Amino acid sequence: MATQRPIARPLSPHLSIWKWGPHMTVSILHRVTGDGMATVGTVVLVWWLAAIAGGERSYATFHFVFGEWLGGALGYLFGVGLTLSFFQHLASGIRHFVLDTGAGYELKGNRRGSMATFAFSIIATAAFWAYLLGVK
Amino acid sequence: MGQGTELGRVRGLGSAKEGAHHWWQQRVTAAANLFLMVWFVIAIARLSAYDYDTVKVWLSSAWVAIPMLLLILSVFWHFRLGLQVVIEDYLHHESKVAAIFALNFFVIATAAIAVFSILKVAFTAGAHV
Ligand code: HEM
Numbered sequence: 001m002a003t004q005r006p007i008a009r010p011l012s013p014h015l016s017i018w019k020w021g022p023h024m025t026v027s028i029l030h031r032v033t034g035d036g037m038a039t040v041g042t043v044v045l046v047w048w049l050a051a052i053a054g055g056e057r058s059y060a061t062f063h064f065v066f067g068e069w070l071g072g073a074l075g076y077l078f079g080v081g082l083t084l085s086f087f088q089h090l091a092s093g094i095r096h097f098v099l100d101t102g103a104g105y106e107l108k109g110n111r112r113g114s115m116a117t118f119a120f121s122i123i124a125t126a127a128f129w130a131y132l133l134g135v136k
Numbered sequence: 137m138g139q140g141t142e143l144g145r146v147r148g149l150g151s152a153k154e155g156a157h158h159w160w161q162q163r164v165t166a167a168a169n170l171f172l173m174v175w176f177v178i179a180i181a182r183l184s185a186y187d188y189d190t191v192k193v194w195l196s197s198a199w200v201a202i203p204m205l206l207l208i209l210s211v212f213w214h215f216r217l218g219l220q221v222v223i224e225d226y227l228h229h230e231s232k233v234a235a236i237f238a239l240n241f242f243v244i245a246t247a248a249i250a251v252f253s254i255l256k257v258a259f260t261a262g263a264h265v
Contacts, residue, residue, distance in 0.1 A: 035222060038215035046246045046253075049204075052191055053253035059188040067186065086173065093166050100163070131181055 022114035030092040033085035041082050080129065087124040091117035158217055165214035172207040196261030201254050208250045216243040 044066075051062035066075035095113055098104045104113050139145065179200070184190060194200055216239065223235045 031222065034215065034218050038219055042212075042215070042242075042246050046250050049195075049250050049253040049257075052188070052195055053256040056188050059191075063186070063188070083177070086177065090170065090173070093170070096166075097163070128177065128181060 021111065022118075023110055026092050026095065026114045026117050029088055030096070033089040033092075036085050037082060037089065040078065041085070044078055044082070080125065083128050084121060084125045087128075088117060088121035091120040158220075162214065162217045165210050165217070168206070168210040169214055172203060172210055175203060176207055192257060193261075195254065195257045198258070201258035204254050205251060208247055208254070212243055212247045212250075216240070 048062060051059045066072065066078065095104070095117055098113070104110055179194075183194060195204065219239050220236060223232060223239065227235050
């Protein structure tokens, strides 16, 4: 194994010298939201589809759990969690496409892009629920 | 180290030559997800109610059942690729193999239930079941 570091190359990354930045939050949130939708979201979606296919009584169980029990608390909990996750993952996914082209790595622009994903997911989630509960 | 010939020591340590394909499929499904999921979220928001009759009539239309089938294929393949990377990042050796095994079972089983459910609703619309 190589023991000597090639002098001409930069030493990177410096594991002990770094500062938390919004790009790190976007990165880990992309993973958390993706994993959350893939596990929790999949179970809820598949349950919903199977409940519709199962007929009126099986749908009533699903409807009770998410729409009636505790005033529909579970519906709001999972609904808000999944929509917020979706919009955040959507925004950071588009940010991935931009970074894939090699653009957006300058410090200021990168920071602005990261912050924009948070702004988008919060506004889109609020708009979705405002429409669902208010406008309709 | 120090076992066998030089060639024998490095054999099998390189790239499995599937990385770029995996990366590209993650991007293709991501693009498809973007359209299909935005359609789905808007469609759900615009449903007039969430009772059995409303959602059943909605799902039985070809204009809904077909995009829903595409959504299941694209999203499930996308997160199957994505969770594979997450597993490879955190688990190694036997536990990694077991987790990938479980992941494949989970994806295929849930996708089968979803596809069957959509087709059943679409194909039995109008019939009494
Ligand atoms: C708006 C639609 C979507 C877009 C644009 C999108 C985009 C992406 C991209 C670009 C990646 C790759 C990230 C990387 O290479 O590090 C990714 C990863 C992932 N996505 Fe999505 N995605 C979308 C929807 C979804 C949905 C609906 C789910 C789950 C049901 C999901 C689950 C995942 C998972 C689990 C990963 C792996 C995360 C990781 O490696 O940390 N995605 N997504």
